[in-house]
Amino acid sequence: MVARHDLTTDPGLQEALLQARRGTAFFARKLNELSDEQLDGDSLLPGWSRRHIAAHIGYNARAIARLIEWAATGVETPMYSSPTARNQEIDFGATLSPIALRNLTDHTAVHLSVEWRDLPDNKWSNQVKTAQGRTVPASETVWMRTREVWLHAVDLNNGATVSDIPAPILQRLLTDITGAWKTRGTDTGLIIEIEGTGTRYGDTTNPDAVIVTGPLTTITAWATGRDTITNTPTAPTWI
CATH class of the missing domain: 1.20.120.450 (dinb family like domain)
Known part of the structure; x- marks a missing residue:
């Protein structure tokens, strides 16, 4: 049946x-x-x-x-x-x-x-x-x-927009993306920080790293290449 x-x-x-x-x-x-x-x-x-x-x-x-x-x-x-x-x-x-x-x-x-x-x-x-x-x-x-x-x-x-995507999916996306960057070594000198959470991804031991900070939706949109952040470098390729 x-x-x-x-x-x-x-x-x-x-x-x-x-x-x-x-x-x-x-x-x-x-x-x-x-x-x-x-x-x-x-x-x-x-x-x-x-x-x-x-x-x-x-x-x-x-x-x-x-x-x-x-x-x-x-x-x-x-x-x-x-x-x-x-x-x-x-x-x-x-x-x-x-x-x-x-x-x-x-x-x-x-x-x-x-x-x-x-x-x-x-x-x-x-x-x-x-x-x-x-x-x-x-x-x-x-x-x-x-x-x-x-x-x-x-x-x-x-x-x-990325803001239409549920937060748990955005969080897992960001984990996948930053994991891919780390595997490829393209996250060197880069720290991602989610506002209001204290959550950080990337080269967290590098005191000279560029810190990209913003709300989860903004950061994920940037990390996936769907948006830019003023005065911030283009996100590394992830897929």
């Missing part, structure tokens, strides 16, 4: 799934506010139209669903056959008719949600491999999708 609710009983995972689905709904709302003609307009990502953003979100759902299928069956099913194939897929998707593009984002989101719903507790720890080559438990796919839908809703350039 097909499940009508998430099979996982883990409260943390249930909450994470809720945030991913809320982000998916938020992205869908911002996309549906755009007319067919407006899909041709520029996104906030250089070189990508809104069409590219929509296609990416659609194919990303399909790719993550493949990882859940991998976790469920044990049969290796990579997200993409290659980085080139991924890029070609997005470029193709951007050429679809408006109705086909909208159907792509809707149908793939539903498919992914169902794959998550039907994965039992004992499968969520099964290891899969991301497009970047990281080996992670299947549970990590929920965060992978959450990050994509919330940030790219902003990238649609349709009025959404």
Whole structure:
């Protein structure tokens, strides 16, 4: 019998799934506010139209669903056959008719949600491999999708801002970003400080480090490259 609710009983995972689905709904709302003609307009990502953003979100759902299928069956099913194939897929998707593009984002989101719903507790720890080559438990796919839908809703350039993203997601984003900087060594001489919290990231032992201070939303917008801060250097690349 097909499940009508998430099979996982883990409260943390249930909450994470809720945030991913809320982000998916938020992205869908911002996309549906755009007319067919407006899909041709520029996104906030250089070189990508809104069409590219929509296609990416659609194919990303399909790719993550493949990882859940991998976790469920044990049969290796990579997200993409290659980085080139991924890029070609997005470029193709951007050429679809408006109705086909909208159907792509809707149908793939539903498919992914169902794959998550039907994965039992004992499968969520099964290891899969991301497009970047990281080996992670299947549970990590929920965060992978959450990050994509919330940030790219902003990238649609349709009025959404980083301030629309829930604080727990911003906090985890900032942890991911600063962790990537540290791994690459690009955080040298840089300290990130969140106003009113005392939380600091980066080269905290360097007395000569540049300190970037601001509210969580401002700092995360800057760190993700979605905004600038006056008299502050451009944030290092993180993804």
